[in-house]
Amino acid sequence: MQDPITTAAQYVLEADGLLITAGAGMGIDSGLPDFRGPEGFWRAYPALGLQRLMFEEIACPDAFVRDPEQAWGFYAHRLNLYRRTTPHAGFALLRAMAERLERGAFVFTSNVDGQFQKAGFDELQVAECHGSLHHLQCFHDCRGHIWPAADFAPEVDEARCRLRSPLPRCPDCGALARPNVLMFGDWNWQSGRTEVQRQRLENWLATVQRPVVIELGAGTAIPTVRWFGEMRGAPLIRINPGEAEVCTDRGVSLPLGAHVGLQAMARELRAAGFLD
Known part of the structure; x- marks a missing residue:
């Protein structure tokens, strides 16, 4: 059986676009x-x-x-x-992967912390499904x-x-x-900003022929992020120290924290000449 890190790297090498899906676990390595x-x-x-x-x-x-x-x-x-809070180095590794793919990357996250934008991701390439505390x-x-x-x-x-x-x-x-x-029991959340972001995401997905999903720190208690990535029908790399199981034949489980998991993938991608 092929090493899961090698499989994850191969999924990236075969892709033309990277869909990053992230839950609360993504911020833990930044100290959140x-x-x-x-x-x-x-x-x-x-x-x-x-x-x-x-x-x-x-x-x-x-x-x-x-x-x-x-x-x-x-x-x-x-x-x-x-x-x-300074975003951890895993964010930069994701950006480096995206820069080498024809269609780049788009982020779908339930986090309201704005850490992807702070790490240098284009505001127009981020969809925050629960809104943003910065608004x-x-x-x-x-x-x-x-x-x-x-x-x-x-x-x-x-x-x-x-x-x-x-x-x-x-x-x-x-x-x-x-x-x-978006809060619990919330009927007055103004979703207009998020709806515009989601439309941009759908437009981007329509241009990607060979997407790969890297999911980071998304749990099952509120599974919105996990479901969104799974529904793409694309190769799925699930990085999660406690809930890494995948139920698809084109998925790989990395039971690691976000930063450590991305570092392991980056080493494999450097060995393949994909990253510097």
Whole structure:
């Protein structure tokens, strides 16, 4: 049986376009927290742990109604964390692979952290299926507007998980602004930006004759990313330290973290003369 790293590299060598699908595990090697299970979440946010608040109870519109300073304390802390986090070297390896393929690459991710753009991926080649924390919208979605959060500089009391600076406001109606991310039990998420991204992705896929999917850190609890890659019917490289199993004869499992898995593939691709 051929070594799985060799198989993964061969899939890339035979492709003309790279579809990168990524879940929360992609950011762990950059130092971003893992929210899997209440214990992991409460380690990252001990103030919420003291209240026994689950991730689903703070990452929802009701939290902004119940206590907007606390809800924004949680999301603003994440925004500040994403802004100061440097993407790990695996992102650069993906870019290097894409640059050598005729149709380049497109990213489909459930992550709202903007790390792919920060790592140098073209904004027009990224589809964020759950939105982005780097963009805001009206809590009531009064006019369907989405705007960048670049001018929002939140100050957070991290010990209490509360926003200390003024709450952000909708420039159209003055109501509370919220992150343009899909939350639990969310009926007012403005999906317009994501829909435009998805259309760009579909347009790109139509130009690719021999796609390969590299899936990174996508779990089964919310399997949107896994399903999207599997539905392409293309060779699938699943890099995941805990849930790497694939159920297709054109798939390969790499039970590794994202950075380590990509490094292993890069070594094989360098040996084949594909990467410098």
